[in-house]
Amino acid sequence: MLKKIAIASQKGGVGKTTTSVNLAASLAILERRILLIDLDPQGCAGIACGITNNRAMRGIYDLFVKKVPIVELIYRTEIPYLDIIPANIWSNIAEEEMVQGSKNRSILANSLYEVTFVYDYILFDCPPSLSHITVAGITAADSIIIPVQSEYYSYHAFESFIKLIRTIRYGLNPSIEIEGFLLTMYDPRTRLSANIKQKLRQRFPGKVFNIVIPRSAALAEAPAYKQPAILFNISSAGAQAYLRLAEEIITSEEKS
Amino acid sequence: MLKKIAIASQKGGVGKTTTSVNLAASLAILERRILLIDLDPQGCAGIACGITNNRAMRGIYDLFVKKVPIVELIYRTEIPYLDIIPANIWSNIAEEEMVQGSKNRSILANSLYEVTFVYDYILFDCPPSLSHITVAGITAADSIIIPVQSEYYSYHAFESFIKLIRTIRYGLNPSIEIEGFLLTMYDPRTRLSANIKQKLRQRFPGKVFNIVIPRSAALAEAPAYKQPAILFNISSAGAQAYLRLAEEIITSEEKS
Ligand SMILES: Nc1ncnc2c1ncn2[C@@H]1O[C@H](COP(=O)(O)OP(=O)(O)OP(=O)(O)O)[C@@H](O)[C@H]1O
Ligand SMILES: Nc1ncnc2c1ncn2[C@@H]1O[C@H](COP(=O)(O)OP(=O)(O)OP(=O)(O)O)[C@@H](O)[C@H]1O
Ligand SMILES: [Mg+2]
């Protein structure tokens, strides 16, 4: 049964791409068939999976702007069971065209029927904004993982994002759920991290993942080697945390 | 002589708001008259200057959407010489209206004539995107500070941003310059930080600030106390680095 998860937050730099890439790789290591779709014009998810940024490549731009069928945009990665559609959005003009193309909010949702039986999970890495591209991602998803950096700004940037999810639930995608809030870059030595964790659990009871992603050098260094942390250094605290997150998602998904 | 500086980067979480707030506060401590304009819908710059997020407040939305004169949107902060225009963009609909309003790319640039003799520096905190709002900020500015987190993704996310600056220089704002690249969250103990610093200096010779902003707990904690780091803990490495950055900008600006 295919499950589609958007990894999204309006706040920048909270670990959306790191979560998308490492969760996708962990699910693939656990032999689920995974498609990672990079909706962020910066295209970091592709880089981290070893897909070099080559102008000639196809990608999500071709779906939104040129209406190319999604099966023609899929690339294999060096990890078995992990495929990716890169974000080939190379300029602000291309991004503007992408935004225009995503005004048809269900363009992504409708294109995924072709791959319903090919994958077990599809993950969307979203850009840091409330733009139409993010809305297209949330509209296509079954649930959302919201990474929260264990810092003050990230905790306070929720209001309009939660409101946007409610608006989408009313209209475009009535079945969208919050899969959970994921604490990232957690440093148990600081008061700030502990504060944010406590506040988040009080504000969204039952919706905060038990698993916390620690601040881990391997997660920051792995992209330089164009690999997810699980290939770069599987015994690192960061890689282990994402592996456990993948197991938690599989258990709750395949149990129900 | 008024100088307008945009603090911008497409990459999220690289320290745009932290730089805007702490540079503005440092320049004000050095008795320059400062206006900080928050163009980011998340509104973090206002929070960090002690302006509580109160729905009734006016802000940059009123300029872009309701064409209210800019002098009516200015608030004093607890720091003498530091005024702010908050981002009162409370929903994705308001953000959409802001984007529509900023299609008139020079709306911000044209509105600043009224305050030319009131301030010495105007700083714009930009959102993490190439949207029209960021374009309006860069169009209104004399120069841009580009914060670069000392990590892999941040270093690689430049291509389309530099291209956008060139496009603006051709058309909307022929005099726009890069003030400099500012390394943030620098940790001298890691190979990654040293690598990024070296690569950046090779790629943009003469354009990288000598001053490097270290990773500093005070910079991450100060927003929780609704203060810039210079008030929260002036002797911290983070506050001291922004004070030196302010001195460097004043020296190069008032020397020429
Ligand atoms: N748990 C972690 N430990 C250490 N570094 C991390 C961790 N998670 C993310 N990082 C680093 O922090 C930076 C920001 O993470 P990332 O780019 O994944 O965030 P993002 O939310 O996708 O950013 P954007 O808003 O630009 O899309 C990156 O350089 C990444 O390598
Ligand atoms: N030098 C530093 N040392 C420690 N923490 C820092 C430093 N600079 C910024 N931070 C913290 O890192 C996080 C990201 O910084 P900030 O919000 O300023 O980035 P931004 O580029 O404005 O993000 P966005 O793209 O969402 O606008 C914040 O929680 C901030 O407190
Ligand atoms: Mg990202």
Ligand SMILES: [Mg+2]
């Ligand atoms: Mg910011």
